[in-house]
Structures are given as structure tokens and as C-alpha cells.
Amino acid sequence: MRTQAKIRSEFFIRSWAAFVLIAIYLPIVCSALAGLSKSRYFLFPVRQFSLDWWQRTLASLEVQTLVQNSITVALLVTLISVLLAFFGALAFARYEWKGRKLYQKLLLLPIFFPQAVLGLALLLWMNALGITPSWRTAVVAHLVWIVPVVTLVIAIQVYSYDATLEEAAIDLGAGRLFIFKEITLPLLWPGIWSGALFAFLLSWGNFPLSLYTAGADSTVPKWLYSKMVAGYTPMVPALGTMSTLSAASLLLLGGAVIAVIRRRRQK
């Protein structure tokens, strides 16, 4: 009786998760269809498929600039956030110190904050400082949100870090730099890679912060939004789909790298 109830509830849970997943990916599929149909306006069922809009998107100079902006911003955000977050995560999870609990909570505040409001607040602040918004200021804006996220991602890895290894090395006379290079870094690599992957992908897909803080420069999500509001062309779903596919490939690639690092460490 008990096991039968269990089978039934597991069946319910699996079907429910499958249903929600289908709902999550449904609009993404709709977008892909719209970008692959020949007509100027989306008609379903699609009368004629074509790659015209994909080709036009790939050939567009405007789009190339956007993609360049998005990649530059995401790379800088990844680099800076991993650097800051690596030490931030050690302070978060590795060391006992007086202000640690307070620091942990302060760090979470930018995550528990609507990004649109954060973007507008940063815009006011830049205006007060006399800085003209551009893609460079968008990097700063992304960092305010992404540094705490990456810190948490790395901190989770730090929690499983065995600090006695470091102490043993000190007892054996190892220097600080040696310990850092030979013990701390290798043990934390999977967390650092996950953090970097998160940083890049979150910056790549970020819309609200870029909208308010990138000034006259545009990123892929920002440009897509401006075209959704006025001037729709099938290049919008085409570029949206390309952006999604690039994120997916990067996630697969990054996941594979992390899996390899984990496996090598276990040997």
C-alpha cells in the first residue's frame, strides 16, 4: 500500500516537472520558428521555412557591433568578477572573522534587489559623477549583480574545502604562495570555473541593467528589446535564437570542462 502510494506520487512529480519544463521551453521554440519562417510577420502554421532572416542577421553590420559589445562586456565581467569573488568567497566561507555573518548578508543584498531599480540608481549615480554611460559603465552595472552571485557559487565549493590540508602544508614548511598555487587553487578550480561560466552567461543574457546603464551603446538583449517595442523584423527572433544557442553551447562546453577537472581531481 505504502509503496504504491509512493509510486503514484513519484509519477505525479515526474509528470509535473515534465509539464513545467515543456512550458519553459515552449516560447523559445516559438521564437525559433518565427526566425526560420520566410514571411515578414509570424504566421502559424509556418507556410514556408527559410534561412533568409538568419543570413540577413549574420550579414548585418549593426548586429556584429552588438555581438562585439556583448562579448566584450561579458568577458570583462567574467574576469573581474572571478578575481573579486575568489577572495570574497574565501572570506565568505573559509575564514572565521568578526564581521563574517554581517558580510554574508551584505553580499546578498544586490541579489535581493530588482535589477531595473538597480540600473536606474546606477544611472543617477553616474550622472552625479558626470560619467557618460557607455558599454564600460554597463560592465560596472553587471558586476554589482554578478560579483555576489559568483561569490556564492565559489563559496559553495569553499565549504567542501578541507582546510587541514593547508595547515599540514604550513607545518611541513611550505610558503604562502606555494600553498596557494599547489593546494588552494587546484581544490577550488571546479568552483572557479562554474563561477566564470555563470558570470559570462548571466552578463550575456542580461537585459535590465544594460537597458539603463549602457547609454548609447547597445548589447544583444537591449537591441532586441528596442526592436520588439518598435520595428519588429524576423531578425529579432533569429538573433534571439542564435543568442540562446550560443549560450547553450557555451554551457555544454563549460560543463564538460568542469566535469573533466572534477574527474582528474578524484584520481
Next chain:
Amino acid sequence: MHDSDAPPVVSTGLRYASPVLLFLLLGFLAPLVTVVAYAFASPKSFEVFTSFTLANFSAVLDSSNTVWTSFVWSLGLAAACTIILALIAYPIAYGLNHAFGRFSSLVSVLFVFPLFISENVRLYGWVQFFIKNGVVDGLLNALGLGPGPEVLYTPGITLFGMVYVYLPFMLFPMTLGLSMVPRDLIDAAADLGAGRFMVWREVELPLAMPGILIGMLLTFVLAVGAVAEAKILGGQSVITVVHDIEIAFTYAQDWPLGAALAVLLVLIIGGLTLAVLSRLDLDRVLGRR
């Protein structure tokens, strides 16, 4: 650098935390202070730090002004979104811990991935699903079942969009919370004769509560600040608070009014966040042994 035998003046932890703290001071706290300063500046001016008035706040609270309706909408939609998402996410969070077995990391990745696609792209996909001649309407027409339902540009679809966008923010803290419940404890309670409902109410729910609370808080706080859902799917049938703030900053060119609205919103969000976070031990939630 400190000598290893002299006790350091600044602890290692603080030293490692200082770059992040300094950055957040300049990138998070300073902008918020600027917003507060603007909120007390003369209406429709840019005289920040030079004038002081409460006129912007009285304009927001003035009942002849309709600005407060956007607050009611945002808070109401956020509350509804939080409750709906708690119900949607709970079985999935449970499944990620107990029912999906070796597929559970694949399933998590499938739920995380949408976070990396900007919300406007995902929401616009729903527009193409529901729009005239879109997927639903086109399919029903092709089957001869007449035109599809007109759901776009209503408050209901705005709520739907919010539920859709904020699902991961509820799901993952909840999953973390449920993973804190030891399996043995549930088995023990069941062996001692507790029914399934009793086990859930007395063991599972209280132990998973920190994670569930974080999920609900995160969802609510982000949903109060929602704007893209109302614009893209809702077609501005609902004006949310952040939309009002944005209007004040752009078309209306009344930065002090926008700042006053933002300050009120931040007070609600910050108060809630601090109240919940101060009760939680983050080390336990994130898995310190």
C-alpha cells in the same frame, strides 16, 4: 604584509573581503544614497544635494494622484506570483532531491538554463504563442475551431509572465532547503507511525523552511520590481511601480519624483530582506558541514 608571529591588525577574512566590500560600497550603496538624495530635491529639478523638500513624497502619497495604484498592483501581483510559484516549485524541488535519481543534475540544468536567456526574448516567445495568427490562434483556425482566446495585454498574462520568469528563483533555494532534511528523520517519523501529512507538516516543512523562505523572499522582492512582463506581455494594461519610476526618469523628466518612488520601493524590499535574512544562518543553508 604581516609577519606570521605578530598578530595581524586586520583579519585575513576582512582583508579578503575588502575588494568586494569596497566595490559594493561604490557600486551599490553609493547609487542608493544618490537616489535618496534625489528624493529630497525640488520637484522636476536636478538640484541634488542643494535643495531639501518633502514635496516628492507628499506627491506620491497624495490620493488625488494615481501613483499609489501602481504600488498596489505591484505588491498584489508579487504576492500572487510568490504563492503560485511556491505551489508550482515544491513538487519539483522535492523531485530534484528524491525522485529524479541520476537525472536530477540534468533536470536542474534544464531549469537553470533559462536564466541565461534574457527575459525579453523568452517573454516575446509567449507573445508569438498567443498573438493573432500566432501558435494558438493559427492552430485553432487551421483546425476550424475559430479564433483563439485573447489573453495578451491583460493583467492576467502579466502575472503569468512573472510566474514564468521568476520560477528558477523560487525553485533553487527551495531545492537547497529540502536537501537539508535528513532522510533518516523522515523514515524514523514514518516508522513511529506518523502519517504522510504529519511527516510533511512536522518534519519536512520546518526543516526545509530556511530554503523555502529564501525562495519566497527572493521571488517576492524581484517580482515587486517586475516591469518587462507588464510591458511586453501585459501591453501596459498594468503599470507597475518600476514602470512608473522609469516614466518619471524618462518622459516626465521628474527625477526627484522617480527617486521618491524608488526610495519607498527600496524601503519595502530592504525591510523585508533584512527581516528574513537576519533570522537565517547562511552557513547552514549553503551547506557548511
